[in-house]
Amino acid sequence: MNEDRNSNMVSDTEHREVEAFLYREARLADQAQYDEWETLLTDDFEYWIPNSRGDADPKKTLSILYDNRARIATRIRQLKTGVRHAQDPASPMTRLISNIEIEPAEDGYLVRSNFMLGELQIQSTQDFHLWMGSLEHRLRRVDGALKMAGKKVLLINAGEPIPSLAFLI
């Protein structure tokens, strides 16, 4: 089946807007700007890191992380207490986003990308960790602005032993 990708293309303007959103989201997460990051979320935002590389049903299998909007709010409140030892101080980190593919979806976009994130676990071991995988952002236009309705992080090493992951990946 040859799907006609062209019929699914978004305009250059849309592409630039979506790309700018992803970069901004990445920068705010890298810099531990939790409040600003939280303004990017819709009220029904869902944040998911499956525990496997294949298909998984989060209703039936354990995830590395599966937050609804209330739980991500708690996560951010915890990070902001100043005594979340696992992120006190916040890990210095930089992530690169690339291979961005955008599909129009109902009232927004489904955006697939790849990421590479270097993190220094400054709170204890001083080890440098390389996190890598692909992302699926569900973006929705709310009152004219793009918001994030879902973020799925598919780690290459999902299912393997992983160190502390208390930051926003």
Next chain:
Amino acid sequence: MTLHYDEMIKDGLVDSRVYSDPQVFEDELERIFYGGWVFVAHESEIPQRGDYVRRNIGLEPWVVVRLPDGGVRVLSNRCTHRGTLLLQPEKGNVRATITCWYHGWVFGLDGALKAVPYPVGSKSLEHKSLPVARVGNYRGFIFATVNPDAEDFDDYLGRGKELIDRAVEASPVGKVRLDAGWVKFYYKTNWKLQAENNIDGYHLNYVHASLGRAIDSRYVEATMVGETRLKTLTRDWGNGHSELELGPGFENDLEWLGYTGAKKMPPAIEAYRQQLRDAYEPAIAERMIHDGPPHAFIFPNLFLAETNVVFYQMSDAGQCVQLHTPMLLEGVADEVNTRILRLCEAALGPTSFFLPDDGVITERQQQSFAGRPINVDLRRGIGREEINANGVLESHITDETTNRAFWNHYRDVMAKPPGRTAPSPTAPHERVAAE
């Protein structure tokens, strides 16, 4: 160098070399992990014949496999020819035989060598069956030992059975499922720092300060109020098994499932409460409804973490992995298990609200053990412990009774005279197979 464990672990003081010295790690492998019983898997992980999961015993590769007759066998995962791993995926199904992909040796699920290619040229195949471990199964929890001379399984588990009973009785039909997958959390610490931390009731105000401030946690009342108001307890169940009793801190039914009384229970949860009342005699049912399944440690590597199950694997003195899964219940509505699944993600693992903080604190502890040894002080509560009506040593939740339970047993096992260790699993195992 011979280490004298009865000197290194004494009166609640622990020589920090037990967490960092490679010689100690070697001794632990021989005396604890190859010398005694360890938790390996749960029956529900291998429901169909031929289903298997890979598990390490100490550092060595084993598989837990479901036999055609419904039994469970724990087999070495090393080909007896040249040692190649027989099964590489961490779980799967092998049907009736296991074939080595190096030279094609074929083993039965009972471990017997069934065939080799070009057999005319092969010599001395009579002792080439796969080593088989002894297996103990208590209510679906599978333990194994590679030591034919290890004590009886019942003697090892001792009163740990009561703790497992209280875990599985969270299900109205007395059955749990550990089949939602394991998340694996890597710590750059000795495995015993995690074992210690998991049954430590003294650290919550500090390690978990951020959670106390971020949410109205059930743990706040259970563990984070003033010393004299705390009604929760530590217990030493013998054989290295221990417990934090969090129940007295709960005010409402099923608070351990997250119901604080602030909101009305959903019908499915109310129905679950009724199921427990219908299934068990009142004392058992009401204790479960109020206290929940236990927060308990079974020596040396199983942690019954309320509605979760945890075990450890280690690679050297300074690194370990803690694996966790939700303890799903048979015979209940899906809503109850979904709840347990979400609680598991909140409490355990590298992204959770609790464990990353325990992780960095214990990693800082591990780093401090470089250099000359210090004494780790686990004496809190000595002198105010009491034997309760159930014959179990009990004390205040913040007392290090649980840690001493672990260390006293560890010392007894480690200080055993040399010569009582397990044979290498490459040695003939006819005695084991005969059992």
